[in-house]
Amino acid sequence: MKIGVLGIGITKFGEIWDRGIRELLLDSQLRALNDAKLTPEQIDSIFTGNMCGDSLSGQLHIGAMASENLNLDKPSIRVEGACASGSIALRQGIAAIESGAANIVMVNGVEKMTDVSTDQVTTALMGAGDEELEGFNGLTFPGLYALLANAYMDKYDLTREVLAEVSVKNHYHGARNTYSQFKNELTIDDVINSTMVADPLTLMDCSPITDGAATIIIANESIAKKMNTEVYITGSALATDTLSLARRKSLLEISAGKMAAQNAYKQAKITPKEINFAEVHDCFSIAEIYAVEALGLAKQGEAGKLYKEKQTYFDAKTPINTSGGLKACGHPVGATGVKQAIEATMQLRGEAKERQVKNATIGVTHNVGGSGATAVIHVFKRMK
Amino acid sequence: MKIGVLGIGITKFGEIWDRGIRELLLDSQLRALNDAKLTPEQIDSIFTGNMCGDSLSGQLHIGAMASENLNLDKPSIRVEGACASGSIALRQGIAAIESGAANIVMVNGVEKMTDVSTDQVTTALMGAGDEELEGFNGLTFPGLYALLANAYMDKYDLTREVLAEVSVKNHYHGARNTYSQFKNELTIDDVINSTMVADPLTLMDCSPITDGAATIIIANESIAKKMNTEVYITGSALATDTLSLARRKSLLEISAGKMAAQNAYKQAKITPKEINFAEVHDCFSIAEIYAVEALGLAKQGEAGKLYKEKQTYFDAKTPINTSGGLKACGHPVGATGVKQAIEATMQLRGEAKERQVKNATIGVTHNVGGSGATAVIHVFKRMK
Numbered sequence: 001m002k003i004g005v006l007g008i009g010i011t012k013f014g015e016i017w018d019r020g021i022r023e024l025l026l027d028s029q030l031r032a033l034n035d036a037k038l039t040p041e042q043i044d045s046i047f048t049g050n051m052c053g054d055s056l057s058g059q060l061h062i063g064a065m066a067s068e069n070l071n072l073d074k075p076s077i078r079v080e081g082a083c084a085s086g087s088i089a090l091r092q093g094i095a096a097i098e099s100g101a102a103n104i105v106m107v108n109g110v111e112k113m114t115d116v117s118t119d120q121v122t123t124a125l126m127g128a129g130d131e132e133l134e135g136f137n138g139l140t141f142p143g144l145y146a147l148l149a150n151a152y153m154d155k156y157d158l159t160r161e162v163l164a165e166v167s168v169k170n171h172y173h174g175a176r177n178t179y180s181q182f183k184n185e186l187t188i189d190d191v192i193n194s195t196m197v198a199d200p201l202t203l204m205d206c207s208p209i210t211d212g213a214a215t216i217i218i219a220n221e222s223i224a225k226k227m228n229t230e231v232y233i234t235g236s237a238l239a240t241d242t243l244s245l246a247r248r249k250s251l252l253e254i255s256a257g258k259m260a261a262q263n264a265y266k267q268a269k270i271t272p273k274e275i276n277f278a279e280v281h282d283c284f285s286i287a288e289i290y291a292v293e294a295l296g297l298a299k300q301g302e303a304g305k306l307y308k309e310k311q312t313y314f315d316a317k318t319p320i321n322t323s324g325g326l327k328a329c330g331h332p333v334g335a336t337g338v339k340q341a342i343e344a345t346m347q348l349r350g351e352a353k354e355r356q357v358k359n360a361t362i363g364v365t366h367n368v369g370g371s372g373a374t375a376v377i378h379v380f381k382r383m384k
Numbered sequence: 385m386k387i388g389v390l391g392i393g394i395t396k397f398g399e400i401w402d403r404g405i406r407e408l409l410l411d412s413q414l415r416a417l418n419d420a421k422l423t424p425e426q427i428d429s430i431f432t433g434n435m436c437g438d439s440l441s442g443q444l445h446i447g448a449m450a451s452e453n454l455n456l457d458k459p460s461i462r463v464e465g466a467c468a469s470g471s472i473a474l475r476q477g478i479a480a481i482e483s484g485a486a487n488i489v490m491v492n493g494v495e496k497m498t499d500v501s502t503d504q505v506t507t508a509l510m511g512a513g514d515e516e517l518e519g520f521n522g523l524t525f526p527g528l529y530a531l532l533a534n535a536y537m538d539k540y541d542l543t544r545e546v547l548a549e550v551s552v553k554n555h556y557h558g559a560r561n562t563y564s565q566f567k568n569e570l571t572i573d574d575v576i577n578s579t580m581v582a583d584p585l586t587l588m589d590c591s592p593i594t595d596g597a598a599t600i601i602i603a604n605e606s607i608a609k610k611m612n613t614e615v616y617i618t619g620s621a622l623a624t625d626t627l628s629l630a631r632r633k634s635l636l637e638i639s640a641g642k643m644a645a646q647n648a649y650k651q652a653k654i655t656p657k658e659i660n661f662a663e664v665h666d667c668f669s670i671a672e673i674y675a676v677e678a679l680g681l682a683k684q685g686e687a688g689k690l691y692k693e694k695q696t697y698f699d700a701k702t703p704i705n706t707s708g709g710l711k712a713c714g715h716p717v718g719a720t721g722v723k724q725a726i727e728a729t730m731q732l733r734g735e736a737k738e739r740q741v742k743n744a745t746i747g748v749t750h751n752v753g754g755s756g757a758t759a760v761i762h763v764f765k766r767m768k
Contacts, residue, residue, distance in 0.1 A: 020516065022516070051444060052438065052444075053511070054436065054438040054439045054508070054511050055438045055439050057515060058507070058510070058511055058515045058519055058520075059511055059515040060435060060436075060464060060466055060511035060512055061464075061465060061466040061511065061512045061513075061627060061753055061754050061757055061758065063464075063465050063472075063624070063758065064465065064466075064624045064625070064626075064627050064753065064754065064757035064758050065514075065627055067624040068624070068625070068626045068627055068631070068757070072624070073623050073624050073625055073639075073640065073643060074623070074624065075621075075622040075623065075624070076622075076624050076758075077463055077464070077465050077472050077476075077622070077758075078463070078464045078465065079461055079462070079463050079464070080444060080445075080447075080461070080462045080463075080464060081445060081447050081448065081461050081462065082444055082445040082448075088447075088461050092461075092476060092479075094483075095476075095479050095480055095483045095485060096479055096483075097483075098483035098484065098485070099478075099479045099480075099481075099482035099483040100482065101479060101482070123442070124438070126442070127437070127438050127442055127443055127444035127445065128444055128445045129445075130449075131441060131442045131443040132404065132406070135442055136442075237459075238459040238460075238461070239457050239458070239459065240447070240448045240451040240452065240456070240457050240458065240459070240460050241448070241452070241457060242448075242452045243445060243448050243449055243452055247452070255457075256457065259457060369445055369448065370445050370448065373445055373448035373449075373452070374445065374447065374448050374460075374461075
């Protein structure tokens with residue numbers, strides 16, 4: 001697989017009260033077209049990831065909206081796989097190119113979350129779990145990930161302090177990213193002493209509620225070569241698991257992430273050792289621990305070591321979430337997967353400024369839906 | 385394009401109060417596997433169309449559910465384009481095969497609509513329009529299609545009686561279909577004298593609220609040949625238009641339908657004259673008039689003639705909606721597109737019994753999202 005990244009565009013992530021879902025989406029679309037130096041008419045097909053437009057904005061049918069925004073009548077659909085929706089859109093865009101149906105594809109992710117109460121958002125997000133087994137019985141996503149955290153910390157040597165280091169590092173990165181939601185740095189004490197949400201997870205272990213949109217434009221190899229594209233996608237894989245935690249084989253891993261990583265690495269012909277950095281799904285601090293192990297960047301039960309030794313900073317051995325991750329960059333759920341792809345592209349192009357990973361050639365994105373029922377992995381490679 | 389249909393499965397459509405979204409979906413999945421004589425492990429990838437799971441069942445992430453239902457961990461996503469979601473799932477399934485990522489694909493459509501009040505359903509369905517321009521200002525889907533009906537009847541020679549004939553014919557077909565929601569036949573007076581919903585559309589001009597699921601299993605040509613498949617998909621196209629009616633170039637046509645039809649016919653190398661029957665999107669009676677013209681089965685402004693002359697019955701010249709259409713078969717919105725594909729397959733296999741079109745070789749499905757912002761056309765052909 002060799003799919004070129006022609007352009008990227010992203011809005012500021014945060015509480016953007018003066019714009020609705022349409023304006024956010026349009027903003028990132030135009031930025032990406034500008035970055036790619038393309039006109040709308042050159043886009044053959046559009047895929048947009050969105051999770052909660054229905055319950056949070058009363059707006060379905062966002063595929064048609066994405067086409068209308070550019071005054072086009074091209075094929076354009078919405079895809080959804082909870083918080084993995086953005087990466088699913090990217091994967092479907094790649095499929096459209098590989099099927100021959102399209103040469104140049106626009107991939108969007110968008111989410112408008114701050115127009116309603118946090119109760120409404122928490123309820124809407126719970127749609128990513130098993131409504132009958134989990135949501136109906138009162139579970140929330142902080143609760144689900146707290147169950148995982150407790151299972152993991154009971155079995156493996158991960159202290160509360162080391163877990164907090166995930167958020168500390170992500171805010172350190174977020175403070176160095178112009179489009180991130182939070183620019184403040186945190187200490188381990190800040191994390192541990194913030195409001196308890198679901199034991200052991202405090203507010204500073206949890207990603208925020210965010211508005212935002214992100215767009216990436218991709219093309220087949222021959223077009224990308226003509227346009228002197230530097231960054232290519234060389235692997236794309238998706239795997240699934242049960243919606244509910246109750247039906248999982250193990251609570252100590254997110255196996256869909258492992259399986260998708262293995263498939264994507266195979267396509268890209270790489271091993272974990274060749275990976276220079278990763279953007280991963282840290283919806284909660286514990287999720288980043290699972291992600292690092294799913295990607296094979298640490299052995300099962302040993303990811304904590306990387307954090308204890310501060311190896312996941314942008315200028316250390318295994319940079320994780322240089323964007324600030326979901327925690328500090330923000331988590332507009334449908335846009336997150338596309339944002340990860342944009343951060344990977346910026347790093348490989350050498351455009352990440354204060355948080356630039358040196359000599360990066362291969363980056364990986366890891367995007368999860370729900371508590372692990374969907375996982376999508378993409379491999380990005382600099383070819384120049 | 386030559387994609388074989390290996391198997392079909394469909395639940396009874398109607399008010400199915402003893403089953404939730406998971407059970408409906410599982411039912412059609414198992415029926416299709418049984419029809420195709422396949423085991424779950426033989427499925428490479430799954431695509432599921434669903435529109436309102438979020439707001440009507442609190443359940444997103446239905447892609448993962450579809451995979452979990454079969455105890456699989458394969459790639460499985462949900463797609464959405466309002467009432468065209470089912471056909472979009474089929475189109476993405478075809479893309480997965482044509483890209484080489486999958487050989488055998490399961491395509492589902494599912495919708496659970498009767499667990500909530502009709503007010504909630506009407507509000508949820510309005511997500512298919514433009515929330516800011518239309519929904520927020522009080523428009524509903526019957527209202528939108530009434531606007532179209534008034535524009536059309538003002539310009540062209542379509543009487544109230546002929547418009548009613550659309551529903552009369554669809555109930556005649558529905559009465560001959562085992563899986564349809566309504567089995568009662570109607571007279572023109574029944575339609576005209578039923579409760580007014582949005583002038584000129586009465587209750588009997590409107591498709592009902594329905595629970596149901598439908599599954600179709602497709603494969604590449606070489607596998608389909610080995611399995612002695614009779615029915616192939618030879619064209620698949622999608623086009624988009626503005627979400628709101630206010631921004632359309634014309635209210636006298638659904639131009640996305642026309643464009644998608646032209647593209648699909650080109651792929652399939654057919655002309656409208658070769659089409660033996662069509663399953664079209666009659667969410668409201670007037671929508672069927674627009675559909676017939678979009679497909680080129682009647683000239684602009686002249687579709688009424690076919691109905692006046694009773695040419696759209698299964699045993700007449702231009703059979704339309706032999707399933708009973710959305711009106712009589714029912715309209716579980718995300719499942720409708722897949723149901724259309726199943727009806728086309730049944731007709732081409734010669735399995736449509738009391739409503740069998742004689743000597744059918746080519747059938748077309750026409751599925752619309754919203755008031756025409758998305759349209760998807762598929763061409764089906766019997767190859768034996």
